[in-house]
Amino acid sequence: MLVLLRRYFALLATYLKPQWVGNLFLALFLLGNAGLQLLKPQLLKLFIDTALAHGISLTLLMIAFAFIGFALLNQGIAVADSYLGEYIAWTATNQLRSDLVAHCLSLDLSFHKERSPGELIERIDGDVDTLSHFFSRLIIQLGGNILLLCGILAIFFRIDWRAGLGASVYALMFLSILMIMRRRLIPLWVAQRQASAEFYGFLGERLEGTAEIRANGATTTTLRRFLRQLHAWFPITYKTRMSETRMFIINFAVIASSMILTLMLGAYLRSLNPAAITIGTIFAMYTYTFMLVGPIWTIQTQLQDLQQVEACIQRIHELLSTTSRLRDGSGATFRHGPLALEFEHVTFGYEDDMPVLRDLNVAVQPGHVLGILGRTGSGKTTLARLIFRLYDAQQGSVRLDGVPIQQAHLQTLRQHIGLVTQDVQLFQASVRDNLTFFNREISDERILAAITSLGLSMWYQSLPSGLDTVLPTGGGGLSAGEAQLLAFTRIFLQDPGIIILDEATSRLDPATAALLEKAIDTLLDGRTAIIIAHRLSTIQRADEILILEDGAVLEYGSYNTLAHDSSSRLFHLLQVGLEEVLA
Numbered sequence: 016m017l018v019l020l021r022r023y024f025a026l027l028a029t030y031l032k033p034q035w036v037g038n039l040f041l042a043l044f045l046l047g048n049a050g051l052q053l054l055k056p057q058l059l060k061l062f063i064d065t066a067l068a069h070g071i072s073l074t075l076l077m078i079a080f081a082f083i084g085f086a087l088l089n090q091g092i093a094v095a096d097s098y099l100g101e102y103i104a105w106t107a108t109n110q111l112r113s114d115l116v117a118h119c120l121s122l123d124l125s126f127h128k129e130r131s132p133g134e135l136i137e138r139i140d141g142d143v144d145t146l147s148h149f150f151s152r153l154i155i156q157l158g159g160n161i162l163l164l165c166g167i168l169a170i171f172f173r174i175d176w177r178a179g180l181g182a183s184v185y186a187l188m189f190l191s192i193l194m195i196m197r198r199r200l201i202p203l204w205v206a207q208r209q210a211s212a213e214f215y216g217f218l219g220e221r222l223e224g225t226a227e228i229r230a231n232g233a234t235t236t237t238l239r240r241f242l243r244q245l246h247a248w249f250p251i252t253y254k255t256r257m258s259e260t261r262m263f264i265i266n267f268a269v270i271a272s273s274m275i276l277t278l279m280l281g282a283y284l285r286s287l288n289p290a291a292i293t294i295g296t297i298f299a300m301y302t303y304t305f306m307l308v309g310p311i312w313t314i315q316t317q318l319q320d321l322q323q324v325e326a327c328i329q330r331i332h333e334l335l336s337t338t339s340r341l342r343d344g345s346g347a348t349f350r351h352g353p354l355a356l357e358f359e360h361v362t363f364g365y366e367d368d369m370p371v372l373r374d375l376n377v378a379v380q381p382g383h384v385l386g387i388l389g390r391t392g393s394g395k396t397t398l399a400r401l402i403f404r405l406y407d408a409q410q411g412s413v414r415l416d417g418v419p420i421q422q423a424h425l426q427t428l429r430q431h432i433g434l435v436t437q438d439v440q441l442f443q444a445s446v447r448d449n450l451t452f453f454n455r456e457i458s459d460e461r462i463l464a465a466i467t468s469l470g471l472s473m474w475y476q477s478l479p480s481g482l483d484t485v486l487p488t489g490g491g492g493l494s495a496g497e498a499q500l501l502a503f504t505r506i507f508l509q510d511p512g513i514i515i516l517d518e519a520t521s522r523l524d525p526a527t528a529a530l531l532e533k534a535i536d537t538l539l540d541g542r543t544a545i546i547i548a549h550r551l552s553t554i555q556r557a558d559e560i561l562i563l564e565d566g567a568v569l570e571y572g573s574y575n576t577l578a579h580d581s582s583s584r585l586f587h588l589l590q591v592g593l594e595e596v597l598a
């Protein structure tokens with residue numbers, strides 16, 4: 016619990032500090048709110064005592080107006096502090112969400128491989144959302160209610176130490192009773208939620224399979240199971256409702272007896288000292304006892320909630336403490352334009368003792384195109400991932416223009432490399448945003464020029480709102496060829512020195528394939544390129560060819576030499592046809 020509290024307050028400190036002015040106002044609102052609530056019974060006391068002493072008078076009217084004024088002010092402050100509390104909580108949790116997203120993005124692929132997207136969404140949004148309520152409630156309710164509770168007890172002590180003692184014992188007792196009862200209710204709530212989830216799961220599944228159920232004559236069996244589900248659900252709900260009612264009755268009994276006891280205590284104290292304990296004082300004591308219920312109830316709920324968010328805080332802490340296996344470089348830079356690429360004795364495996372690439376030695380001159388061929392699983396994509404530093408090689412070195420890629424900042428490195436895979440990711444956003452990756456610095460003129468250069472003009476002209484046209488999720492409605500061309504345009508605008516192209520397969524029709532070939536020519540012009548090739552036409556533009564087999568170099572050399580050497584593997588591939596051999 017202590018560790019949790021420390022983590023919780025560390026989170027609070029990190030994310031609430033930037034909003035200290037707001038927090039200051041919130042604290043003032045809390046003080047003001049608690050103060051006004053404490054003052055109201057005092058006004059009532061004054062009102063009763065004045066009425067009893069002097070009958071109806073102008074003072075009474077003024078006290079009544081003051082009471083109404085205080086009540087209105089109280090409500091106004093309550094609204095303001097709820098607004099500010101929510102604002103602070105949402106600003107803080109949104110910052111926490113952004114930090115978690117940035118952190119996850121900075122982690123290497125091995126982290127993402129072990130976690131499903133759904134799990135990460137739950138971590139980043141679900142857990143933080145739970146905390147968001149807590150951020151605001153903890154401050155507004157816990158802080159304010161502890162203050163109010165202490166204030167009420169202090170007033171009781173001020174009236175008479177016996178009254179203070181009685182109120183403190185009552186507060187402690189009531190809090191304990193509530194906590195015990197709630198603890199007993201939690202498993203029932205969980206069981207009820209589980210039963211309800213099972214019931215709706217069953218219902219959904221059966222409704223979906225209505226046709227099959229009828230066709231197979233399973234209606235009676237299904238109805239019987241439906242009734243069995245209801246029978247299982249009923250006793251749990253019954254037990255829960257009964258326990259809730261019991262809790263309500265016990266609460267009511269405790270509150271009612273405390274009121275009676277307060278009146279009795281008041282009468283007793285008045286018999287001892289009628290001058291100090293007036294009728295107004297007894298009424299104020301009665302009101303304060305009633306007022307104790309609110310803060311006690313809220314404090315116990317908050318304390319229980321604190322236990323429930325324990326798991327969330329623990330998970331957020333774990334996520335934030337996960338570090339990337341990739342260390343960011345010290346800041347080496349690369350020149351603009353085509354870069355030389357070298358692999359020197361590179362060995363890499365996703366698992367330490369299972370190499371996927373073995374002792375790879377490859378060198379690509381600036382502006383040259385390296386075509387990589389190999390059967391599925393031979394390590395082609397893995398090689399591309401190493402250049403992009405999605406993983407680091409276990410042995411050997413990858414260099415750009417002679418500089419080991421680990422020496423550059425990841426961001427710098429990736430700015431110099433464009434990666435186009437077969438799996439083009441398009442977002443539900445405007446064409447402009449999809450092409451510029453939300454980079455506002457790229458002008459529309461540049462985008463339109465790129466679209467024309469890469470042969471997308473016809474497609475562009477068919478768009479209803481030009482660059483502002485919003486693409487549907489996942490690029491639905493686009494052909495595979497158009498999606499590839501969009502990906503090319505995106506990279507063209509990024510203008511990197513090296514391009515890695517995991518080429519689209521032969522699913523494309525000849526016209527689109529020809530369009531893509533032209534686009535690839537434009538894209539590769541003046542850049543170094545690595546093409547994981549699947550088509551003959553692409554391989555022909557390669558200056559060098561690398562054929563991988565089981566992670567090792569099977570053949571490596573100039574395209575022209577190998578293509579004309581009848582003993583080479585490439586020669587054989589060209590004779591038989593790439594698609595057949597490499598499929």
Ligand SMILES: Nc1ncnc2c1ncn2[C@@H]1O[C@H](COP(=O)(O)OP(=O)(O)OP(=O)(O)O)[C@@H](O)[C@H]1O
Binds near residue numbers: 365366390391
């Ligand atoms: N993220 C990963 N984690 C663990 N193993 C992986 C991972 N990605 C690929 N592998 C394994 O590494 C080996 C090489 O895979 P890679 O994707 O590099 O082959 P490829 O030649 O690109 O295949 P394809 O042509 O089918 O894309 C395969 O045995 C594959 O199962």
